[in-house]
Amino acid sequence: MAVESVGVVGLGTMGAGIAEVFARAGLDVVGVEADEAALSRGRGHLERSLGRAVERGKLAPDEREAILGRVRLTTDRAELAGADLVVEAIPEVMAFKSALFDDLDRICKPEAILATNTSSLPVTKIAASTGRPGRVVGLHFFNPAPVMRLVEVVRTVVTEPGVAEEMAELARRLGKTPVVVGDRAGFVVNRLLLPYLNHAALLLEQGVATRDGIDTVMRQGAGLPMGPFALLDLIGLDTSYEVMEVLYDETRDRRHAPAPGLRELVAAGRLGRKSGHGFYGPEEAPAQAPPKGTPLTFRVVGDDELAGRLEAAGFKQAAEPDVLLHVGLAATGEREVRVNLVGEGVAEVAPSLHATAEGAADLMRVLGRTPVVCRQRAGLVAEALLYPYLNDAVRMYDSGYAGIEDIDAAMRLGCGYPAGPFEMLESIGLERVRDGLRELHAEYREPAYAPAPLLEELIAAGLTAFPRR
Ligand SMILES: NC(=O)c1ccc[n+]([C@@H]2O[C@H](COP(=O)([O-])OP(=O)(O)OC[C@H]3O[C@@H](n4cnc5c(N)ncnc54)[C@H](O)[C@@H]3O)[C@@H](O)[C@H]2O)c1
Known part of the structure; x- marks a missing residue:
């Protein structure tokens, strides 16, 4: 017909x-x-x-x-x-x-x-x-x-x-x-998107970074069209809260329980753009970058290229530097700051409990990156938000719910993402995502952060991409 x-x-x-x-x-x-x-x-x-x-x-x-x-x-x-x-x-x-x-x-x-x-x-x-x-x-x-x-x-x-x-x-x-x-709560897009947004609200509550910091990492760093809080405001916090409830009802996955902060904002009538105020207020100006700091001596552990670029920018390496940058490694000592470069435009900067972020943040600005100060928690912001989302997509595919191309197309066309989760996973690298998930799982002990068995299987087989049918 x-x-x-x-x-x-x-x-x-x-x-x-x-x-x-x-x-x-x-x-x-x-x-x-x-x-x-x-x-x-x-x-x-x-x-x-x-x-x-x-x-x-x-x-x-x-x-x-x-x-x-x-x-x-x-x-x-x-x-x-x-x-x-x-x-x-x-x-x-x-x-x-x-x-x-x-x-x-x-x-x-x-x-x-x-x-x-x-x-x-x-x-x-x-x-x-x-x-x-x-x-x-x-x-x-x-x-x-x-x-x-x-x-x-x-x-x-x-x-x-x-x-x-x-x-x-x-x-x-x-x-x-x-x-x-098939008929599962959230279908493809909301099932993958909303838990990520909820997770962002939890990171904010845990003080891992600020609202603007988290939005900057995901937009400017990870290349998404909007940060999670701008997107929550657009969708509506009440709608987001209700979808999370429905997801939780079906999955009983505690990650799907709506973040308490969402409930508070909804109760206060701050529903997002529709009420004129959500995570962002009606007339909030975007945060201004603070002025550049003075040159410092530095040392980099874990990234020779970064060291070279800082030298080229006029900074001096020293055995006892003003700032000791740990790229991708825990920072524990005095003046030690963990740094994670996200995309082309952002650097997450997480000082040890004995250090401050300012010097490292200045160095990142000189390199043309927006520094986002984070607490030193597994995955900082970008990986903590992105990798579980990618892992969820792998589990969704492996459960037989939707195909790889369908999931990728759904997230590209439904959310305006530059790439679908499988395309992102392959461009970041399967092993890197798996290792990041292991780090998240080791710290948060969240069962859903354990790398999906299919991801482990592909890596064990030496594959760098998901076989397409
Ligand atoms: N808003 C979104 O972003 C969005 C996106 C995708 C899906 N949805 C879904 O689409 C549906 C509608 O959402 P919306 O945002 O357009 O809601 P809305 O409130 O803007 O519109 C609902 C309309 O239905 C009318 N209506 C209510 N009862 C009716 C009836 N018995 N007969 C005829 N008309 C009736 C109302 O007068 C209103 O104009 C919901 O199921 C929602 O979950 C919404």
Whole structure:
């Protein structure tokens, strides 16, 4: 069955965007809202989004009219009777969704496919509230739907053969990249992303580095489009908290228990951008780099190239230096500072309990790197946040939940990451990540930080990349 007419229920942030995506691809859309006021807000979302596209020269005015002409807006669900597919995008409350699906099941023709855009509720449970569970799937679009290319197509154990594939084909027709996965809390993207964000909130609570320091390491150092706290503010701390709860409910992995700091901020009404204040306040200026310090004598243990570059910059090596830089090694003594270079732009600087960070931070600035002061904890910030995420991706693949290419594509397209986790793992080096995980595991004794058996297996076999099918 080729899908030609589509219903979208709920025209909020997501639904309005989803209706636009279908109409742009030439499908007829019936958009349903709860009442007239919400319907006119939904119409507003749609018209503004298309208006912006026209202003930017990305859409001709007559195309906008044609797209709007394909969308019929109503408050009457009965108008969904002829739809080949209905996508639900109402609020994330199970009782609302099951009541709606029960009703859609009665209204829609028996062969119609019913889809939910839920981020975290079990699709299987939503399917079970209908008399056609085999034709109910998840179609998880990302925000903003007209821009983000990823769609997670979620099939359940009772989905009829061919239905998920048909939805994947439809997603391609919309210009999207589908990833077909099973019904596990968080699917691919939220399952890998949210625990990383939660972990960042825990590192902040433990005082391993500051909010700005952690965001700088991940953005400027690791090359991600945003630091974890800027991203938490964008997603919404309440939404993030709820997704963590759902993940924890399913996995009972204590790393998935929401960080207490998130709960506190949510309770205080600091929800992120939507409330004007989250981890960041409304008008906070980015932190200014302090002025450069005076030249120092130095010694480097563990990185000859770094020593050479500091000499080239005019600093003198000395047996009893002002600063003793330990690259990748624990710093314990007086004036000893552990340094970890992250990407091209950042240096994590972690002084021993007998030392201060300033001298080493100045040296890093001279080399053009932003210093981020950390407490000396395993993995400092970058590795502590990145390596468990990479390990989770390996375990996800090894569990048979999703393929390597799918996981990589999901994280690139769903989060705007420059590379997927397997691509990152291979470019950092399997052994280096494994060794970093061992260090994290030895310190935190967190079972999930133990290197995934598949990672150990590949290294033992002498491989430097994951075999692609
Ligand atoms: N916001 C995101 O970033 C995002 C991303 C992916 C998925 N999702 C999921 O998409 C769904 C919708 O989220 P949202 O952010 O668009 O919410 P939203 O609150 O912006 O929009 C929900 C809309 O549904 C309407 N609605 C409520 N009950 C209805 C009913 N019975 N019939 C018709 N319309 C009804 C509301 O009037 C509102 O306009 C949720 O399941 C959410 O988890 C959200």
